[in-house]
Amino acid sequence: MLNIALPKGRLGEKVYAMFEKAGYECPSIKENNRKLIFENEEKGVRYFWVKPSDVAIYVERGAADIGVAGKDILCEYEPDIYELLDLNMGKCRMCVAGKKDFYDDTDRTLKVATKFVNIASKYYASLSRDIDIIKLNGSIEIAPILGLSDVIVDIVETGTTLKENDLAVLETIMPISARLIANKVSFKFKTEEIERIAESLGTQVKNND
Amino acid sequence: MDKLQSLLKNEEKAVFALRSLYGKYGYLPYKMSKFEEYDLYVRNKDFLVSDSVITFNDTNGRLLALKPDVTLSIVKNYVEEPGVTQKLFYNENVYRVSARTHTYKEIMQTGLECIGDIDLYDIYEVVNLSLESLGEIGGDFVLDISHLGVLSALLDETGGDESFKKKIMHCISEKNRHEIARICEENAIDSESAGMLVDFVSVYGTPGTVIETLRKMCINETMKEAVDELESICGLLKNSRYSDKINLDFSIVNDMNYYNGIVFKGFINGIPESILSGGQYDKLMKKMGKKARAIGFAVYLDLLEQTGAKKQTDVDTLVLYSEETDLLKLSRFITEKASKGESVSAQRKIPQKLRYKTLIDFDKEENAQC
Numbered sequence: 001m002l003n004i005a006l007p008k009g010r011l012g013e014k015v016y017a018m019f020e021k022a023g024y025e026c027p028s029i030k031e032n033n034r035k036l037i038f039e040n041e042e043k044g045v046r047y048f049w050v051k052p053s054d055v056a057i058y059v060e061r062g063a064a065d066i067g068v069a070g071k072d073i074l075c076e077y078e079p080d081i082y083e084l085l086d087l088n089m090g091k092c093r094m095c096v097a098g099k100k101d102f103y104d105d106t107d108r109t110l111k112v113a114t115k116f117v118n119i120a121s122k123y124y125a126s127l128s129r130d131i132d133i134i135k136l137n138g139s140i141e142i143a144p145i146l147g148l149s150d151v152i153v154d155i156v157e158t159g160t161t162l163k164e165n166d167l168a169v170l171e172t173i174m175p176i177s178a179r180l181i182a183n184k185v186s187f188k189f190k191t192e193e194i195e196r197i198a199e200s201l202g203t204q205v206k207n208n209d
Numbered sequence: 210m211d212k213l214q215s216l217l218k219n220e221e222k223a224v225f226a227l228r229s230l231y232g233k234y235g236y237l238p239y240k241m242s243k244f245e246e247y248d249l250y251v252r253n254k255d256f257l258v259s260d261s262v263i264t265f266n267d268t269n270g271r272l273l274a275l276k277p278d279v280t281l282s283i284v285k286n287y288v289e290e291p292g293v294t295q296k297l298f299y300n301e302n303v304y305r306v307s308a309r310t311h312t313y314k315e316i317m318q319t320g321l322e323c324i325g326d327i328d329l330y331d332i333y334e335v336v337n338l339s340l341e342s343l344g345e346i347g348g349d350f351v352l353d354i355s356h357l358g359v360l361s362a363l364l365d366e367t368g369g370d371e372s373f374k375k376k377i378m379h380c381i382s383e384k385n386r387h388e389i390a391r392i393c394e395e396n397a398i399d400s401e402s403a404g405m406l407v408d409f410v411s412v413y414g415t416p417g418t419v420i421e422t423l424r425k426m427c428i429n430e431t432m433k434e435a436v437d438e439l440e441s442i443c444g445l446l447k448n449s450r451y452s453d454k455i456n457l458d459f460s461i462v463n464d465m466n467y468y469n470g471i472v473f474k475g476f477i478n479g480i481p482e483s484i485l486s487g488g489q490y491d492k493l494m495k496k497m498g499k500k501a502r503a504i505g506f507a508v509y510l511d512l513l514e515q516t517g518a519k520k521q522t523d524v525d526t527l528v529l530y531s532e533e534t535d536l537l538k539l540s541r542f543i544t545e546k547a548s549k550g551e552s553v554s555a556q557r558k559i560p561q562k563l564r565y566k567t568l569i570d571f572d573k574e575e576n577a578q579c
Contacts, residue, residue: 103564105520107218133310 002045002193005059005067007052011090011178015068016047018087022200044193056081056181065186066194071176072155076116082187084198085180088205094119096171097162098144098151104170113140113149120153123173141165220317220513224300226345227319227508231298234338236321239297245282247272253281256467256493259306263313275304280490280505283322284497294325320487320507324494327502329438332471332489333445335504339475339485340451342508348516349478352454352485354416354443355461357469358435359423363409366428367393367402374465377406382462386410412459416443419457435470442471467493471504477516484512524552527565531557531572539571 004019006012016029026040026047039046050058053073058064060079068087072094094116104110106129113134114120124131134149141161143149155176156162156169180201182194217225228238247264254260256278263275276282279301287295298321307314321338323331336354343350360381364374373396380388386407393403405426412422420440427433439457446452463472468488475485487506494503526546530539539555546553554563 103521104562107520108514132307133312 001039001041002066002190002197003064004045004047005050005055005064006047007055007068007070007178008049009052011052011070012049012068014089015087015178018201018204019045019047019197021204022197024197053077059181059183062183062185064183065190066180066182066197068178069181070178071174072116072119074179074181075174076118078118079181080184082182082184083179084182084194085202085205087178087180087201088208090176090178092155092157092176093169094153094173094176095156095169096123096151096153096173097141097156097167097169100166100168102144102151102168102170104150110151111149112151112153113143114153115140116153119173123153141167218514219516220510223346223508223510223513224317224319227342228298228300230341230345231321231338234296234334236296236298236323236338239283239299241276241279241282241299241301243276243302244273245276247274249281249285250274250277253467253493253496255464256281257305259308261306261313263304276301277303277305279303279318279320279507280322280493281497283505284324284494284499284503287324287499287501287503289500290325292326294323294327294331296323297321314511317510318507319510320505322503322505324499324503324505325501327504329441329445332438332504333442335487335506336442336471336473337446337449339473339487339506340446340449340454342506343454343475343477343485344451346477346484346508346513350454350475351456352451352473352475353456353458353461354439354471354473355457355459356435356439356471357463357465357488358438359432360409360459360462361465361469362429362432362435363402363406363426365431367398367406369396369398373398378462378465381406381410382460384410384460409459413457416440416446416455416457438470463488465492467496473506475508479516480512482509482512484509522564522566524554524563524565526551526553526567526569527559527563528553528555528569528571529557529559530555534571535575538575542571 006015024043024045026038026045029038029047037046037048052070055067055069056073056077056079059067059081070090074083110124110129110131111134112120112124112131113136115136117133117135120133134143136143140152140154143152144167145165151170153173159169162168180198187194247262250257250262259277262277264272267273279299283297298319300319302315303318304313304315306312321335323335340352343352360378364377373392376392377389380392389406389410390403393406409426412419420436420443423436427436443455446455461472461474468490469492470489472488474483477484485506485508489502489504491502494501528543543553543555554565
């Protein structure tokens with residue numbers, strides 16, 4: 001039996017469709033009920049939905065054998081896992097954004113608001129820039145508008161939210177997309193099953209391109 | 210000179226202003242080494258704002274620390290001299306863990322200490338200098354003054370134990386009346402004392418009115434003495450040009466294991482934390498085996514970085530030249546501009562991030578003149 005952690009939301013549904021296409025369907029998942037775990041004994045798979053940022057934790061600790069998580073989460077928490085495949089979906093960018101007319105006075109400590117403390121710290125450490133990091137949990141875009149921070153480090157998909165608030169992307173830190181990840185130990189004991197899934201998903205990704 | 214002044218950042222201007230201020234009142238500069246033996250901080254851990262200290266081994270194996278605090282070093286080096294007070298000021302970087310980011314930060318700190326046989330005048334002088342310091346830094350400011358003697362007299366009267374006192378002090382610092390009422394009930398404190406503590410939270414405002422209210426609240430001799438001292442100091446401070454900036458507020462609470470008597474904090478409108486903090490720390494002196502009293506304060510100048518007009522451009526003029534440009538003419542042109550006090554950047558291509566007021570294409574200008 002293979003435990004698969006899927007991220008709740010639109011991305012997770014798309015990912016499930018890929019698993020289904022790969023021959024690991026689990027019809028009960030589409031029933032509208034309050035169940036948390038969905039099993040298809042015949043195919044040897046068990047799916048469950050978790051908060052996107054928690055997928056990596058389930059996989060790292062072995063509660064899930066494989067899962068799908070965004071690269072942003074993987075870079076932020078740096079879990080000890082195998083990253084098997086770039087699924088090429090849920091594409092966006094990790095960016096530094098600020099007010100449209102933002103002027104970066106390099107003589108001062110830069111105040112950075114973000115959900116991604118690790119990514120932001122590493123990025124500015126690579127530039128040797130002294131920053132004051134402000135950890136927020138949501139509505140990051142409001143920080144530079146109210147003067148809580150000079151800039152923000154956040155995920156940008158279309159940039160509409162930024163535009164509507166007179167903000168702009170100042171720098172792109174890295175591209176982000178969903179990745180198939182596996183627990184390192186599970187991979188050693190369930191090599192074949194995991195490889196088969198990875199391969200099938202991989203072909204789908206190629207065909208989609 | 211004005212041009213040079215404008216180059217200084219806010220915090221740098223403040224350093225100069227404060228140096229000159231403290232010098233005028235006979236405070237001597239005190240330069241310290243960056244390192245101190247770690248042992249000093251272990252023994253007085255609670256005195257430090259953050260308990261993490263950056264340590265390393267000296268060449269001879271001794272465990273040293275990057276200074277997280279200046280006061281302890283000054284006290285350590287104090288040599289007793291009966292009847293005399295030592296007046297010192299310093300401007301040092303200290304290394305502390307920032308409570309907000311949980312990382313080590315270098316904090317620029319200026320402060321002064323008055324150690325020895327201090328009397329009412331010394332206390333007044335230090336509080337007055339803290340007012341003057343805030344005035345030098347500028348802007349709209351407030352100095353909150355409290356007296357720990359008043360608070361400790363009230364707490365002693367309740368008969369509660371140490372952990373009770375600690376909780377109440379925390380509530381007072383939060384102006385949290387409902388929690389005080391609850392804790393008093395939990396600890397079976399009589400309703401009269403409990404009511405007094407709750408009322409005490411609302412005692413703040415201008416010295417005149419607050420002292421009047423405190424007089425009515427005096428429950429024992431120690432409290433009366435503390436109120437008397439507070440009144441005398443406020444009386445002396447009436448002469449200050451900043452006397453209208455003084456507030457009495459008992460939510461200014463420092464660790465009573467180290468501090469006693471007057472404690473105070475300064476706030477500047479627009480900076481979300483206190484920029485100045487100080488008080489009388491006779492108990493720390495005693496703990497460190499010194500037969501003297503002391504009072505001092507520190508100004509956290511790094512907070513000033515957030516204030517002041519932000520720069521909007523990098524240079525006044527961007528001069529573009531090319532490989533064909535006559536470099537001699539270019540150099541003359543640039544030097545002339547710079548000597549007029551303008552900032553000029555000579556570039557062959559417009560740098561992506563550089564912000565400038567005017568752009569001069571040197572070759573074009575030259576050709577036009579010809």
